[in-house]
Amino acid sequence: MHAEFKSTESEDRYPLSQVIYRGKNGELLEVSHDRKAWNSRTPQEWKTLFAERRLSFNVADLSGVWSKRELVLPELPESDIVSLQEGWTPLFNAERLAKEIGIKNLRVKLCGNSHTGSFKDLGMTVLVSQVNHLVKNGAPIKAVACASTGDTSAALSAYCAKAGIPSIVFLPAGRISVAQLVQPIANGSIVLALDTDFDGCMKIVQDVTADKSIYLANSMNSLRIEGQKTIAYEIAQELGWKLPDTLIIPGGNLGNVSALAKGIDDLLALGLVEKKPRIIVAQSENANPFYLAYKSNFDKFEAVQAKKTLASAIQIGNPVSYPKAVQAIKNYNGIVEEVSEQELSDAAHRADKIGLYNCPHTGVALSALFKLRERGEIASDESVVVISTAHGLKFSEFKSKYHENSLEGISPKYANAILRLPADANKVKDALRRYA
Numbered sequence: 001m002h003a004e005f006k007s008t009e010s011e012d013r014y015p016l017s018q019v020i021y022r023g024k025n026g027e028l029l030e031v032s033h034d035r036k037a038w039n040s041r042t043p044q045e046w047k048t049l050f051a052e053r054r055l056s057f058n059v060a061d062l063s064g065v066w067s068k069r070e071l072v073l074p075e076l077p078e079s080d081i082v083s084l085q086e087g088w089t090p091l092f093n094a095e096r097l098a099k100e101i102g103i104k105n106l107r108v109k110l111c112g113n114s115h116t117g118s119f120k121d122l123g124m125t126v127l128v129s130q131v132n133h134l135v136k137n138g139a140p141i142k143a144v145a146c147a148s149t150g151d152t153s154a155a156l157s158a159y160c161a162k163a164g165i166p167s168i169v170f171l172p173a174g175r176i177s178v179a180q181l182v183q184p185i186a187n188g189s190i191v192l193a194l195d196t197d198f199d200g201c202m203k204i205v206q207d208v209t210a211d212k213s214i215y216l217a218n219s220m221n222s223l224r225i226e227g228q229k230t231i232a233y234e235i236a237q238e239l240g241w242k243l244p245d246t247l248i249i250p251g252g253n254l255g256n257v258s259a260l261a262k263g264i265d266d267l268l269a270l271g272l273v274e275k276k277p278r279i280i281v282a283q284s285e286n287a288n289p290f291y292l293a294y295k296s297n298f299d300k301f302e303a304v305q306a307k308k309t310l311a312s313a314i315q316i317g318n319p320v321s322y323p324k325a326v327q328a329i330k331n332y333n334g335i336v337e338e339v340s341e342q343e344l345s346d347a348a349h350r351a352d353k354i355g356l357y358n359c360p361h362t363g364v365a366l367s368a369l370f371k372l373r374e375r376g377e378i379a380s381d382e383s384v385v386v387i388s389t390a391h392g393l394k395f396s397e398f399k400s401k402y403h404e405n406s407l408e409g410i411s412p413k414y415a416n417a418i419l420r421l422p423a424d425a426n427k428v429k430d431a432l433r434r435y436a
C-alpha cells in the first residue's frame, strides 16, 4: 500500500519524504492513499484485523491511530512510530441527557482523555513519527515548531520530547490556560509568548520555518489530518461498524472537521460503513468566520478579527483548512451553528451534571446540539455523537469561576455553589435538611 501528498486543487503529487506544506498556488495538500489497494482485504477481513488488534499489546496496536496503520501511513516502519497510546478514548453514553432533550441516543467521544488532554495527540503522533523517520534517514531538520492556541503546542512538545527531537512553540501571550502553558514548559520546548493573537503567531511561525530546517507542525500540515481522521474509524468500530445519524464537532482552524470527513470518506470507500452521517460544526459567536460563510452559502469567505472567547482554542479568525471544511459540510449535508458565551458555558456545565467534565469547546458543540434540537433541526429519532475535544481539567479556571459566579458577563444557570459552614455538626445537619 502506498500514500503520497496530493494537491487539493490539481493532480500534483509529492512524496511523503518531501518537506512541503502547500502546493504550487499556496493550496492545501492532502495525504492521498491508493484506495484500490485497500480492496486487497474485504470489509469483513478489515473488521477482523481491527478486532484482533484490539486484543494485542503490540505498541502500534495499542494506539487508536496506529492500529489502523495501513490507512494512515502505510509505508512508515513500525520502529519509527512515536506513540503515547493515543486514541481509544471513551465513547461516553449520555443516556440521561439524551432523554432530557428527547433524542434516540447521545454519545460523547472524549478525545481529551489522552496523554496531553486534547484530540491534538491523534494528529501529532503521525506528524512526529514521520519527522522521526525523516531525521533517522538523515534529513536536515533541527527542530519542529508550531503556533498554537494551547493544545497543539502541548501535544507537539510531548511527542517531540518522547522522540528526543527539539521543539519550539509560538503562543499568543495571555490567551491560553495555565495548564496549556505549563505543558510545553515542562516537556522542555522553547516557549515563545508573543504579543499577538493566534493568527499573528501563525504568520510569524510560517516566516521562521520558511527555510525548512525547522519543520512546521500546524494543521495545514496534512499529516496531522491522517491521525485525526481515525476519530471516525474509532466511533464506527465502537458502534459495531455504524456511524450515528449526526456528528457535532467544534471548529476553529477547521482541521478536525476536515479530518472527520476524510475518515468517513475512507470508511465508505472501504465498505466498512454504508450510511452517510450528517456533520454539524459549532463555532463561538466571537470567532465565527465559518458560520458567516455558511450563511452566505459559501459564496464568499471573509476572515474576521476573532474576539476573546472562553473557548480559547477556537479563537481563530482566518481558518487554514477552510476549503476542506466547506467540502466536508457539502458532502455530509452539514450545518454550521454559532453559540454565545452564555450558551457555551451553560451547556458545558449542564452536561457535567451527568458525569462529564466538559471543556468550553465541548460546551460549544453541546450548546449547538441543544439549540438545533429545540429548533427541530435535530429530530427525536436521531442518534448523535458529540466530539469532545479537550479534557475539562485543562480549563479549571473556566469551570471554577463558573461555579463561583465570577465569569465576566455570564449568569451561570447550573452553578453549584460550595456551602461554607462552621465545623459544627448541628449547623451541618440544619444545612443538609434543605436538600433532603
Ligand SMILES: *Cc1c(COP(=O)(O)O)cnc(C)c1O
Pocket (backbone or CB within 6 Å): 118, 119, 120, 151, 152, 219, 250, 251, 252, 253, 254, 255, 256, 257, 313, 314, 359, 361, 389, 390
Ligand atoms: C484545536 C482545538 C479545537 C479546534 O480544532 P480545529 O481543527 O482547529 O478546528 C477545538 N477544541 C480544542 C480543545 C482544540 O484544542
